[in-house]
Amino acid sequence: MRFNILITAAGLALSMATQILGKPLTIGYYPSWKKAQSANVDFSKYTHVNMAFGIPTSSGTFSFDGDWFLPQVVSSLHAAGTKVLMSVGGWTGSNYFSTIIKDTTARSTLISSMVNYVDANSLDGIDIDWEYPGRLGNNCNVYDVANDTPNYLKFLQDLRAAFTSKFGAGKKLITLAVRVQPFDVNGSPTTDVSEFAKVVDYANLMQYDINGGWNNVTGPNAPFNYQKGEGMQVSFVSAIDAWTQAGWPASQLTAGLGFYGRSTIALEDMTQDPTNQYQPQSSVVPLGDSEDAPWYDACAGATANSGTWQWKHLRDQGVLTSPSSAAAPWVRQWDPVSQTPWLFNPSTKQFISYDDPESLQIKVNYAASKGLAGTMIWSLNMDYNNELLNVANSFGSGSSPSSTTSTTSTSSTKPTSSTTATTTTATSTPPATTTTSTASQTSPSSTATKTTPGGGPVVGGSCSGEGAYKCARTDGTSASYFLCLYGSWISSSCGSGTACFQSGSSITCSWPS
Structure with a gap:
């Protein structure tokens, strides 16, 4: 692969030739429960779409609740030149992976189920969203600290062999959704994932959900860099480093982009310390956008709001009047370490950390400079007029927003008909627990x-x-x-x-x- 990158101080302008064998990847997750909201997505802008989620049973079979519309979606996506994979697992669908892959019969059943499902539905492969081999994750997950990771490798090797036997070598894809550090063995991230990369086509880094309502202070949902001593000590940059240093080729990684933000309730008026996005917050998470609602987590035994604000609803519910301008009483700030914007509403004390075109461009440009294969998006139904997708599609093109060197200046405009979010609340439970890393990052010293x-x-x-x-x-x-x-x-x-x-x-x- 031959590439050149031009980086300027004024605009972070990068220029990279695309991979000789094809354009950069743009992978989008399609939640089955968001079919109506995905109706107007331009699928030609995606190279791959992962249907979410197939849910395994303890015996090794799996089911997808979107079977009734899957043939139509596959036909439409293939007509647009887009590959379609079934993503198996997810946050609430990974309960039995550990027990399945250690049992010879259940493992064979799951592999056969995947091969047959791909064949019957004309799919291009399988994506496995098991984020926590060797560690808990969801409270309902079974896990084996010593054996999950080696068993996972054996499972993937067998799945690759089954795909090759049924369809021919290289005909079907195997991809993984992975967290910001490699799979765990005996309580620590493994230091060598090179054997996994030999049988897996791509690993999709989930470089978001790093800070949220499960912390005791506000912080960035998806920091480009972490700030030493503040929030979780992992980031977009550290995730790429962790996986490549463990032997996963950069050319088989995609950078994860969240098309959403997370809201919490600060305990102080954050406008009094506007350069600090790490301030005490309540354990109660507010409702997010108009699609958010209290949900009962049977594993945690509690009802919670997600606090999620999709980009499209930040834009169409009167919070942002433009990609970089907030409607009063919301105030927009820019954090130069995490390289992300955040919003604060002094009336409700709601804090929202999110990504916008400016922050995503920094991530996309960096991922291209590191030789990654492209980007992965959660999720494709969350965009507004392709404002974020266009940034993802700029991977390697040299594109740059007009002001990628923002400081902590605020932006406020006249409110539209709806300027504030509801403050209906429920107790928060953490959707994920991310361990800390000792990788060196930035601090304002x-x-x-x-x-x-x-x-x-x-x-x-x-x-x-x-x-x-x-x-x-x-x-x-x-x-x-x-x-x-x-x-x-x-x-x-x-x-x-x-x-x-x-x-x-x-x-x-x-x-x-």
């Missing part, structure tokens, strides 16, 4: 300026010119580069096999001559 022998800065050195880029070395012998963020240099790297070249105020990631 500053030290004396330092330089490397090649003329570049070092991590922690002070800098001026927010958003400025510098190669670690000026002679084109290093892939490392630095970004000026919050007054300090942070480090990143060009894609595998490439080097950083300085060109005035821009840098280019390209193959060494």
Whole structure:
């Protein structure tokens, strides 16, 4: 794969050639319970759609509650040139994976069920959304801390062999939805997932639901970088690092983009400390947008609101009057570490962390620079006039929003007919628990300026010119580069096999001559 990346301080403008063998992936999840809301989606803008979810039973069979409309959807998607997979599992559908894959009979039954279902419905493959091998996840999940991950590998190897036997080598896809760290073994993420990558086509990183109502402070739902000592110590960047360092090829990863945000209730007036999005919050989660409703979680034994705000409803329910402007009394802020916007309503003390075109462009550009295969979206029914999907589709094209270097400035406009969210509440239960990582990320500290022998800065050195880029070395012998963020240099790297070249105020990631 040959690619070049041009990064400018002013606009984060990147340019990357697409993969020789095809365009970047845009994978969207299609929730079966959102059929009506998905009716107007332009499926030609997606390379793959994962139907969610097939739910396994303890015996190894599985069922999909959208069977009645699946043939029509598959026909429409194939006509648009889009591949269709059945996603098996999900947050509430992974109860029995651990017991199935350790039992020879149940494992064979599940594999046969998947092969037969793909064949009968003319599908292009199977996606497995088991996010927590070796750890609890949902309270109803059975798990085996020592054996889930090795058993999962054996299962995937057998599934690949069955697909090859039935359809031929390389004819059907196997993809995985995975959390921000590799599968667990004996309480820690495994350090080698390379054998998984040999039988799996792509792993879709779920780089969202990182902070939420399960925390005791507000924080970003999907941070690009995490801030040291604040919120969960994982991020979009650390997830890519964790998987690639464990041996998963970047070219077989997709970057997860959430087309939604999460709301909570702050215990303080966040406008009094507007540069700090980490402030005490209530354990009670408010209702989110017009599609949110209290739901009973049988596993947790409690009723809760999700607090979810889909992008389309941030836009059509009077919270945002434009992608970057909030309607009064909502106030929009931008966090330069997490590289995400957040909203606060002083009247209700509601806080919403979300992604918009600006924050998604930063993620898409970074994922392209790291050599990932494309993007994954949860979920395709949540967009508004393709405002977010167009950003996902810009992967590797060099696109950039007009103001990717936002600071913590606020934006407020006259309210429309509906400017505030309801404050109906219910007790919160966490949808996921994410462990912390020791990977180094950013913190707003500053030290004396330092330089490397090649003329570049070092991590922690002070800098001026927010958003400025510098190669670690000026002679084109290093892939490392630095970004000026919050007054300090942070480090990143060009894609595998490439080097950083300085060109005035821009840098280019390209193959060494």
